[in-house]
Amino acid sequence: MALLGGHEKKHKVTIVGSGNWGSTIAKIIAENTRANKELFEEEVQMWVYEEDVSIPKTSPHYDEAVGDAPQKLTHIINKYHENVKYLPGIALPSNIVANPSLVDAVQDSTILIFNLPHQFIRNVCDQIRGKIVPFARGISCIKGVNVSDEGVSLFSEWIGDGLNIYVGALSGANIASEIAAEKWSETTIAYDPPPMDNSRAPTPRSQSPNVTMTVTEPPADMQHRDARGRKSKAKLTPVPAEYPPLDHECFRTLFHRPYFHVQMVSDVAGVSLGGALKNIVALAAGFVDGRGWGDNAKAAVMRIGLMEMVKFGKEFFGETVRTGTFTESSAGVADLITSCSGGRNFRCAKKAVEKGITVDEVEKQDLNGQKLQGTSTAFEVNSFLKARGLEMDYPLFTAVNSILLGKASVDDIPNLVSETEKKPLSIL
Numbered sequence: 001m002a003l004l005g006g007h008e009k010k011h012k013v014t015i016v017g018s019g020n021w022g023s024t025i026a027k028i029i030a031e032n033t034r035a036n037k038e039l040f041e042e043e044v045q046m047w048v049y050e051e052d053v054s055i056p057k058t059s060p061h062y063d064e065a066v067g068d069a070p071q072k073l074t075h076i077i078n079k080y081h082e083n084v085k086y087l088p089g090i091a092l093p094s095n096i097v098a099n100p101s102l103v104d105a106v107q108d109s110t111i112l113i114f115n116l117p118h119q120f121i122r123n124v125c126d127q128i129r130g131k132i133v134p135f136a137r138g139i140s141c142i143k144g145v146n147v148s149d150e151g152v153s154l155f156s157e158w159i160g161d162g163l164n165i166y167v168g169a170l171s172g173a174n175i176a177s178e179i180a181a182e183k184w185s186e187t188t189i190a191y192d193p194p195p196m197d198n199s200r201a202p203t204p205r206s207q208s209p210n211v212t213m214t215v216t217e218p219p220a221d222m223q224h225r226d227a228r229g230r231k232s233k234a235k236l237t238p239v240p241a242e243y244p245p246l247d248h249e250c251f252r253t254l255f256h257r258p259y260f261h262v263q264m265v266s267d268v269a270g271v272s273l274g275g276a277l278k279n280i281v282a283l284a285a286g287f288v289d290g291r292g293w294g295d296n297a298k299a300a301v302m303r304i305g306l307m308e309m310v311k312f313g314k315e316f317f318g319e320t321v322r323t324g325t326f327t328e329s330s331a332g333v334a335d336l337i338t339s340c341s342g343g344r345n346f347r348c349a350k351k352a353v354e355k356g357i358t359v360d361e362v363e364k365q366d367l368n369g370q371k372l373q374g375t376s377t378a379f380e381v382n383s384f385l386k387a388r389g390l391e392m393d394y395p396l397f398t399a400v401n402s403i404l405l406g407k408a409s410v411d412d413i414p415n416l417v418s419e420t421e422k423k424p425l426s427i428l
């Protein structure tokens with residue numbers, strides 16, 4: 001029987017990750033699958049890295065009979081519809097199912113949303129390779145870049161190549177706690193669908209509609225190209241015609257809420273790099289603020305940081321990266337501003353300078369298991385630049401890494417970035 005949208009099957013969605021942002025995105029998606037039952041299965045799977053958690057006495061879910069005894073986080077989420085550890089105080093829709101089994105959570109899902117700290121993604125992909133629907137499509141909400149001996153790559157593409165699926169990227173000025181409280185914000189989703197998916201018109205019935213279908217090779221001219229314009233390593237399987245097309249319209253419907261406005265674009269590299277690199281700049285903003293230098297110094301590091309972000313994109317991802325993604329979209333300058341105002345990287349760097357301790361120590365003391373991405377991104381980007389003799393071309397990124405390693409102090413920042421005054425970077 002054909003469904004309302006003219007398609008016989010609906011998309012099933014899994015969120016891979018359940019931290020502060022993972023749980024917030026799960027909330028948004030579960031609200032939208034409930035509101036668009038003709039396109040999506042209402043139930044949303046959320047993979048939870050299982051841990052034992054005690055419900056604090058201050059929580060309305062505290063049970064005298066259980067007391068402080070640790071309980072499984074998945075049990076707590078499914079019983080009380082709240083992630084008391086990573087998103088406390090926010091009611092989650094009851095159609096979210098917290099699942100401790102990664103393989104079970106992704107099984108049969110045609111849309112996979114990757115939303116976890118970037119240091120854990122490799123292990124996750126290793127576990128699900130070959131166990132997902134071959135024609136699944138993904139969105140990465142991860143803010144970080146993948147640096148290996150071969151060079152630097154986007155997590156969206158690295159996940160896609162590893163799992164043999166197409167993966168786009170979501171990034172924006174998106175402090176999770178504000179969005180979870182339904183305060184208005186914008187985001188950018190970059191999705192550059194393979195030509196085989198890029199159609200709204202229903203195509204004739206496929207012979208192989210379900211997950212056990214034979215993996216078919218796309219025609220050579222349908223081979224997807226990556227963000228650098230090279231042929232993608234992933235051999236994509238077309239989405240069967242029984243399903244609604246997985247295009248901009250479908251992803252906008254899945255993510256857009258009255259309090260979370262979505263702009264769809266095609267610049268996956270620009271969106272991903274904006275989200276990753278602004279975390280290095282946010283650490284710099286925290287350092288100068290913690291030093292008591294005020295708003296002028298913060299504006300200076302934001303300006304220089306933005307220039308280095310665009311330069312990095314152009315230098316290593318080529319002209320396919322749009323300068324406008326950095327200067328006009330939520331994933332660019334807006335994310336830079338919000339992250340340098342109230343993000344975790346900013347706050348931890350600021351406190352580290354104020355208390356005279358390391359950023360890692362503040363992260364452990366203050367974040368209750370949440371993870372900073374800026375410290376590891378600063379290190380990874382630096383090792384990539386150093387291997388190419390390019391550290392001095394990115395003086396702010398390099399200064400942040402040197403401060404994190406204790407090789408420079410915040411007082412050194414003005415001198416370290418002064419080269420940019422003699423030879424200004426231009427993004428035009």
Ligand SMILES: NC(=O)C1=CN([C@@H]2O[C@H](COP(=O)(O)OP(=O)(O)OC[C@H]3O[C@@H](n4cnc5c(N)ncnc54)[C@H](O)[C@@H]3O)[C@@H](O)[C@H]2O)C=CC1
Nearest residue numbers: 018019020021022049116117120142143174175176370371
């Ligand atoms: N929190 C925020 O405001 C925003 C975060 N992001 C990005 O979203 C991504 C995910 O961040 P959050 O959800 O905030 O995570 P988080 O900072 O809350 O991290 C904790 C998560 O990591 C999981 N975890 C701990 N050890 C693990 C392991 N060994 N294997 C797998 N998972 C493990 C925990 O269960 C928990 O779900 C990051 O790249 C972050 O930069 C993007 C926009 C906003």
Ligand SMILES: O=C(CO)COP(=O)(O)O
Nearest residue numbers: 172173174175343344345
């Ligand atoms: O990405 C974010 C806001 O858009 C959150 O940044 P932090 O990880 O520094 O909190």
